[in-house]
Amino acid sequence: MGEDTIDKSGYNEASFKMQRLHESQRRISYVNQDLLKYYYELAGYGYRIKRAEIFNLITEVWGKLDKTNKDKLNECKKAIDDYSELFPIRVMVSLPNAMEDKKRNIINMDNFKKFEKLLDAVHLYVNELLEEAGYSTFTIEGDDGDPYN
DSSP states (O other): TTTTSSSSSSSHHHHHHHHHHHHHHHHHHHTTTOTEEEEEEGGGEHHHHHHHHHHHHHHHHGGGGHHHHHHHHHHHHHHHHHHHHOOOOOOEEEEESSSEEEEEEEEOOHHHHHHHHHHHHHHHHHHHHHTTTTTTTTOOOTTTTTTTO
């Protein structure tokens, strides 16, 4: 059995990584049509789905990043989370009625517009990082003959 050792894995996750990147980008494009809409098939509001998918893209490119870009992305993630906590897009308000108070879900458009700009800016930055990491191009130059790594 000593002769039957494996020096290198024959498994390459690259095609699965590309599929995950594609699916995340596809879902972002899909919900971008209306970020305030609830997407039943994706179980969430568009802006929440976009946030989650941007974070998925960050996870996929993370291993190819230097410390500076990792720090910047951590700041971006914190800004997104802090903003959504401090400036909610949907708030429940009580509307007085003759019989009882009715609760209603109100959209704060000012908070939404600012959050949308923040998500767009981070998404563009992540797309640049994906470009730099070579995830949007198919090339064998400088990749030791493996176009997926």
